[in-house]
Amino acid sequence: MKPAILEVRNVTKAFGGLIAVKDVSLTQYQGEILGLIGPNGAGKTTLFNVINGVYKPTSGEVIFEGQKISGLPPYEVVRRGLARTHQIVKPLNEMTVLENVTVGACFGPQNLPLEAAQEVAAEVIEFTGLGKYADVLAGKLNIALKKRLEVARALAAKPRLLLLDEVLAGLNPSEVAKMLDVIRAIRDQGISILMIEHIMQAIMSLSDRIVVLNFGEKLAEGSPDEVANDPQVIEAYLGDPEMAKRILEEEEA
Amino acid sequence: MKLLKAPLFWLIVGVTAIFALLPLLSNNITLRETLVLSAIYIILAANLNLMIGYTGYVNFGSIVFFGLGGYLTLWLVGSHHWGLYSAVLVAGVSVSALAFLLGIGILRLRGAYFALATIGVNEAVKDFVSNFDVWGGSEGIFLPFTAYKAMGGAGKALWTVYLLIVLVMGSSLLLSLAVRRSKFGLGLFAIREDEDAAVVLGVKAPLYKTLAYSLSAFLPAIAGGLYFFKNGSVVPEEAFNLNLSIEAIVMVMLGGQGTVTGPTIGAFLYERLRGMLLTIPGLSNFHMVIAGVLLLLIILFAPGGLMGWLYRIWPRLRRVLE
Numbered sequence: 001m002k003p004a005i006l007e008v009r010n011v012t013k014a015f016g017g018l019i020a021v022k023d024v025s026l027t028q029y030q031g032e033i034l035g036l037i038g039p040n041g042a043g044k045t046t047l048f049n050v051i052n053g054v055y056k057p058t059s060g061e062v063i064f065e066g067q068k069i070s071g072l073p074p075y076e077v078v079r080r081g082l083a084r085t086h087q088i089v090k091p092l093n094e095m096t097v098l099e100n101v102t103v104g105a106c107f108g109p110q111n112l113p114l115e116a117a118q119e120v121a122a123e124v125i126e127f128t129g130l131g132k133y134a135d136v137l138a139g140k141l142n143i144a145l146k147k148r149l150e151v152a153r154a155l156a157a158k159p160r161l162l163l164l165d166e167v168l169a170g171l172n173p174s175e176v177a178k179m180l181d182v183i184r185a186i187r188d189q190g191i192s193i194l195m196i197e198h199i200m201q202a203i204m205s206l207s208d209r210i211v212v213l214n215f216g217e218k219l220a221e222g223s224p225d226e227v228a229n230d231p232q233v234i235e236a237y238l239g240d241p242e243m244a245k246r247i248l249e250e251e252e253a
Numbered sequence: 254m255k256l257l258k259a260p261l262f263w264l265i266v267g268v269t270a271i272f273a274l275l276p277l278l279s280n281n282i283t284l285r286e287t288l289v290l291s292a293i294y295i296i297l298a299a300n301l302n303l304m305i306g307y308t309g310y311v312n313f314g315s316i317v318f319f320g321l322g323g324y325l326t327l328w329l330v331g332s333h334h335w336g337l338y339s340a341v342l343v344a345g346v347s348v349s350a351l352a353f354l355l356g357i358g359i360l361r362l363r364g365a366y367f368a369l370a371t372i373g374v375n376e377a378v379k380d381f382v383s384n385f386d387v388w389g390g391s392e393g394i395f396l397p398f399t400a401y402k403a404m405g406g407a408g409k410a411l412w413t414v415y416l417l418i419v420l421v422m423g424s425s426l427l428l429s430l431a432v433r434r435s436k437f438g439l440g441l442f443a444i445r446e447d448e449d450a451a452v453v454l455g456v457k458a459p460l461y462k463t464l465a466y467s468l469s470a471f472l473p474a475i476a477g478g479l480y481f482f483k484n485g486s487v488v489p490e491e492a493f494n495l496n497l498s499i500e501a502i503v504m505v506m507l508g509g510q511g512t513v514t515g516p517t518i519g520a521f522l523y524e525r526l527r528g529m530l531l532t533i534p535g536l537s538n539f540h541m542v543i544a545g546v547l548l549l550l551i552i553l554f555a556p557g558g559l560m561g562w563l564y565r566i567w568p569r570l571r572r573v574l575e
Contacts, residue, residue: 052453078455086453092446094511103443106436107455114436153454 002029004063005161005192006051006082011060011070013043013050020046022216023060028161033183033193035207035224037200039236043216044196045087048163051194052084053077064161081109083159085150087166087196093139100138100149101125101156108157121156128152128182144175151182155191162186164195168202176202204228212236260573261430261513268517269423273416285415289483291524292422296476297497298504298516299425303469305502306510307438308462309445310360311368313498314375315473320492321348322474323481324382327394330482336403337414341478348474349467356466360459363448372495379493393488400482414483418476425472429513432468433575441465445511496541500527503544506551509560514574518559 006028013021021043028034036044049055051062053074062070069077078084083104092100101124105117112120125134128148133141138149147167154162164183168176180202187193197203203210204224212220212227214236220227227233256262272292276285297319304312325344329335335343359370383391404410432438440461443451452458481487500523508519527540555562564571 054449054453074453075455075457078453084453086450090447090450090453092443092450094446095442099439099442103439103451103454103456106439107457114434114439117436157455 002031004028005030005065006194007063008047008051009061009063011047011050011057011062013046013055014058020216021050021057021213024213024216024218025060026211026218026221028192028194030192031187031190032208033187033195033206035203035210036194036196036213037198037203037210037227038213038219041215042213044213045165046216047213048084048165048196051077052082052163075107078107078157078159079109079111081157081160082163083108083154083157083161084163085147085154085165085167087169089143089146089150091138091141091146091149093137095138096135097125097130097138097141097149097152098122098134101130101152104153104156105158108159110158117156120158124152124156127185128155129178144171147171148179148182151179151186155186159191161192161194164193164197166196166198168197168199180206256427256431256434259430259434259575261575262427264574265423265426265430269419269426272419272422276415277412285412287528289415289418289480290528291521292418293476293480294501294504294520294524295422295517296418296425297473297501298508298520299422299429299513300469300471300473301501302429302505302510302512302516303432303441303465305505306512306516307432307441307445308465309448310363310462310466311502312371312466312469313368313502314371314373314495315469315501316495316498317375317378317493318348318352318470318473319477319480319497320382320487320489320494321351321378322477323487323492324388324394325474326478327396327481327487328388330400331394331396337479337482341417341475341482344478345471345475349471352470353463353467356463357459360462360466375493375495375498379489382493383489391489393486393492395486396482398485400485411483414479418479418483421472421476421479426513426517428468428472429516430575433513437461437464442511499548500541500544503548503551506548506558509558509562512558512560512575515558515560522559 004027008024008026011021011024024047038044050057053072057070061068064080064082069080098121101121102117105112105120106114125131128151130148130152133145141149151167168179171179183206207224209222210224210227211218212233219236220230220233272288276288301312301315304310322344325347326340329340329343330337355374359367362370382388388394401407401410404413440456443454443456444458444461448458504519504523505516507523508517509515530536530540530543551558
């Protein structure tokens with residue numbers, strides 16, 4: 001078994017009385033794509049925010065490459081090689097695509113000077129298929145391109161672990177296919193990926209393993225097949241399959 | 254250095270030279286006194302732009318740096334018999350350091366709350382100085398005439414100070430250009446566009462914001478020192494004049510926030526406009542009304558200011574004038 005790159009240990013995050021994430025533990029191994037799924041409000045994005053330092057966990061800790069990163073501010077976390085994208089895109093609107101990606105390259109773990117960062121950014125922009133938009137203001141891009149810009153910016157940091165938060169949401173099927181190619185290409189570079197996704201076909205085909213969250217707690221963990229056939233998971237998504245049958249039986253009786 | 258290849262670099266050097274030489278060669282004191290005000294306005298606007306235009310934090314109290322610089326300089330020159338050069342340098346460094354400490358605190362606030370805090374800083378300092386006997390309290394500091402003797406008499410000293418103010422103006426513009434083209438500037442722009450995103454991308458926002466705030470205090474403090482030395486006196490109402498702070502915002506917005514050229518053009522145009530309005534009888538302080546209306550119109554119809562509008566109709570200009 002490959003060494004772990006990320007360990008989430010008993011993480012709980014409460015906002016006042018609301019417990020968004022409750023005692024969640026998970027381990028991600030190097031080079032693997034780990035899928036994180038669960039119904040709306042299950043705490044997936046909150047868990048991302050705890051992992052990359054936007055929130056401090058109420059209890060528990062996050063270990064990245066053997067070092068504790070929980071409690072560090074986000075800019076320290078990314079400097080250690082852990083980058084992320086946002087579900088709700090956050091483009092730097094009045095800056096060009098190239099400048100946006102240069103920010104990622106400049107302030108990432110490599111801490112590159114401006115000119116070297118611009119070169120890295122140009123490469124990443126080509127790699128993610130944003131080449132012809134390099135000089136376009138980020139605010140003028142459509143949503144599919146903004147999502148790709150999110151990925152490009154995170155990638156420009158040359159992270160060893162990349163957190164992708166619903167990069168496929170809101171894309172049409174051909175855009176999804178293009179993004180999937182990008183994600184596979186990222187994995188082939190040896191970058192580990194932890195991704196939240198709602199499009200089941202995509203996450204089932206991409207992920208090596210999947211973790212399911214429901215109401216802030218870990219419901220299941222395993223290969224895509226195991227998770228898809230887990231009765232608890234089916235219930236969380238579709239409701240109790242036996243319920244209709246029971247109601248029918250009760251009415252007959 | 255790459256900066257030397259930028260057309261704008263040479264434009265700045267050229268404009269600075271014109272400011273210096275025009276009154277000097279014609280020995281025209283009236284022209285000098287007009288240009289000195291333009292130069293001061295350009296200094297205030299250019300440095301304020303580092304906060305408003307580059308970092309996205311509206312500083313309503315930027316004049317506090319100018320005033321404190323003036324006070325420190327006159328105090329060192331008047332009471333401690335320092336030379337002007339060392340006095341303004343110490344004033345610049347001290348005010349900058351003070352801004353850094355202050356910034357650590359108030360830059361935790363964002364948006365309107367930060368803007369309000371900056372007004373508070375200016376008013377608090379004004380009240381403090383008004384009651385600070387070492388600095389003359391509400392009567393301020395008056396320089397003895399002998400202070401100019403070391404510089405070859407008042408007539409010569411005023412020319413020297415004028416040239417120094419022009420030098421600070423040129424430095425302010427070069428600073429704007431250098432920051433704009435640096436990694437530090439890129440980080441500031443990222444903070445302006447979306448601070449949360451910038452932090453996630455690795456920008457140390459708390460440090461960067463504080464450095465920008467501190468940097469934007471340095472040259473205005475020196476300019477304040479020179480300006481009030483030239484005047485021979487400094488009083489709280491003049492040093493910490495909130496109106497001038499707000500006028501500086503109008504200049505930045507008028508020319509185009511976030512650009513190097515914009516605030517300069519805005520400051521120059523505003524000074525001309527103000528000069529015109531002041532000479533019309535019966536309209537004293539009417540320029541403040543115009544400033545308010547102007548600010549409103551810019552924010553509503555041309556948030557990019559003059560440069561934003563020019564870039565829109567002529568995008569290639571962006572590469573030359575930045």
